[in-house]
Amino acid sequence: xxxxxxxxxxxxxxxxxxxxxxxxxxxxxxxxxxxxxxxxxxxxxxxxxxxxxxxxxxxxxxxxxxxxxxxxxxxxxxxxxxxxxxxxxxxxxxxxxxxxxxxxxxxxxxxxxxxxxxxxxxxxxxx
Amino acid sequence: xxxxxxxxxxxxxxxxxxxxxxxxxxxxxxxxxxxxxxxxxxxxxxxxxxxxxxxxxxxxxxxxxxxxxxxxxxxxxxxxxxxxxxxxxxxxxxxxxxxxxxxxxxxxxxxxxxxxxxxxxxxxxxxxxxxxxxxxxxxxxxxxxxxxxxxxxxxxxxxxxxxxxxxxxxxxxxxxxxxxxxxxxxxxxxxxxxxxxxxxxxxxxxxxxxxxxxxxxxxxxxxxxxxxxxxxxxxxxxxxxxxxxxxxxxxxxxxxxxxxxxxxxxxxxxxxxxxxxxxxxxxxxxxxxxxxxxxxxxxxxxxxxxxxxxxxxxxxxxxxxxxxxxxxxxxxxxxxxxxxxxxxxxxxxxxxxxxxxxxxxxxxxxxxxxxxxxxxxxxxxxxxxxxxxxxxxxxxxxxxxxxxxxxxxxxxxxxxx
Numbered sequence: 001x002x003x004x005x006x007x008x009x010x011x012x013x014x015x016x017x018x019x020x021x022x023x024x025x026x027x028x029x030x031x032x033x034x035x036x037x038x039x040x041x042x043x044x045x046x047x048x049x050x051x052x053x054x055x056x057x058x059x060x061x062x063x064x065x066x067x068x069x070x071x072x073x074x075x076x077x078x079x080x081x082x083x084x085x086x087x088x089x090x091x092x093x094x095x096x097x098x099x100x101x102x103x104x105x106x107x108x109x110x111x112x113x114x115x116x117x118x119x120x121x122x123x124x125x126x127x
Numbered sequence: 128x129x130x131x132x133x134x135x136x137x138x139x140x141x142x143x144x145x146x147x148x149x150x151x152x153x154x155x156x157x158x159x160x161x162x163x164x165x166x167x168x169x170x171x172x173x174x175x176x177x178x179x180x181x182x183x184x185x186x187x188x189x190x191x192x193x194x195x196x197x198x199x200x201x202x203x204x205x206x207x208x209x210x211x212x213x214x215x216x217x218x219x220x221x222x223x224x225x226x227x228x229x230x231x232x233x234x235x236x237x238x239x240x241x242x243x244x245x246x247x248x249x250x251x252x253x254x255x256x257x258x259x260x261x262x263x264x265x266x267x268x269x270x271x272x273x274x275x276x277x278x279x280x281x282x283x284x285x286x287x288x289x290x291x292x293x294x295x296x297x298x299x300x301x302x303x304x305x306x307x308x309x310x311x312x313x314x315x316x317x318x319x320x321x322x323x324x325x326x327x328x329x330x331x332x333x334x335x336x337x338x339x340x341x342x343x344x345x346x347x348x349x350x351x352x353x354x355x356x357x358x359x360x361x362x363x364x365x366x367x368x369x370x371x372x373x374x375x376x377x378x379x380x381x382x383x384x385x386x387x388x389x390x391x392x393x394x395x396x397x398x399x400x401x402x403x404x405x406x407x408x409x410x411x412x413x414x415x416x417x418x419x420x421x422x423x424x425x426x427x428x429x430x431x432x433x434x435x436x437x438x439x440x441x442x443x444x445x446x447x448x449x450x451x452x453x454x455x456x457x458x459x460x461x462x463x464x465x466x467x468x469x470x471x472x473x474x475x476x477x478x479x480x481x482x483x484x485x486x487x488x489x490x491x492x493x494x495x496x497x498x499x500x501x502x503x504x505x506x507x508x509x510x511x512x513x514x515x516x517x518x519x520x521x522x523x524x525x526x527x528x529x530x531x532x533x534x535x536x537x538x539x540x541x542x543x544x
Binding site for chain 2: 001002015016019020022037038041042044045046047048049050051054056072074075076077
């Protein structure tokens, strides 16, 4: 079971008090009906699912009831940072990440992909 | 490959068992292949086997970053059934169920398929309605599934407590008699041996680190821990790591990877004749031929690649098991473990071509892929060989999340997710 630090309660509490809210920093469109099928798919279904740094939402349902964000390493399940909802995505956590072999890949952007099959829709929510 | 038979056993018994061959070869990778399958689990090896057997493509490598069958193939609860609600699912899973029949003979390897029956319990009115709907839908799809009264259920599975005072009273059950279990390791080993005998190279300890593509976008091969290996076609069959591999090819997937746990007890004498599942209280249990109770727990709520999960998840399942089968309350649990399952938004798999030419993906089996191993390999081999899906897996596209033609077993699943 994870021990999670709630940034509002300023306390480390067991995971049973929390509900995971999925990937963080995915912005919902202001006019969802006007979204293209591709954009809606990217918003609703496509997930980064990274092996490494996960930016995710948690809700302290059996505590303060509020949403917050966390940065966690999905290989070790260790939390690197928690921060309140609405705060920007912390950029400096990457250097704390231990190395994983899968992360030594060549980033897709650097591969000679002239016609990326499915465009990398947004940089939001990507590790 | 020397055929296994009773005569082979007798012959080897006379010779001190010195004449057995290695079951499969472990060659160094060649420079290039017609097809590379990434992931030597049950689904990947089955794909390679059917490519070789049914489509005459034998210049195949199966790359595995760890050891063969060491991922979810070796971590599941070995349950086989096909009582899914929707037509598409029933078609796919029943295709697999039909292949389980005779698989041992086909592979010349005893996979210990044991159609002992899979029983799903109903504890309340809602369960009765849902399970009866499944029974009727299954029968319309040609999948035999029977509705049982509590007395009939008790007769089929004597350890059930059907008294009214039970904590979770049993008011009925759905029984798929052809469901059951198989030996998970033997499935991987059997497919590996049979594929290897047809010329497939199985390369273990070979991690793919990048997917290479030509300037027109077509795949040309993979970088691995053993160097570059060229390929005309690549099939990704990597379960929980599918997102990581597809990212290397620039394809973002509708998948999330969660730890799913299972556990086994100490081995005891035969006491539990079939597989029993209860979705409402989240318990499912069977007894292996070795005598261990095999118990499946749930997934954790967060994404993880750690192959381990929270203890409270297991505890929750054991609470339910002890309530339903008090005779197991004092059993000691021997081992528990986690596997990383790739879950799609509609809980149905993706078996399809991808937007990248020459790249195919077989993923999204979530918490229940073992049962589909032969069928999945069979139709995925067809998809790779013909660059076109088999009619059975045609609905299981990647594009369904754009078009909205979901196969929404998430809401209707017969299984406890």
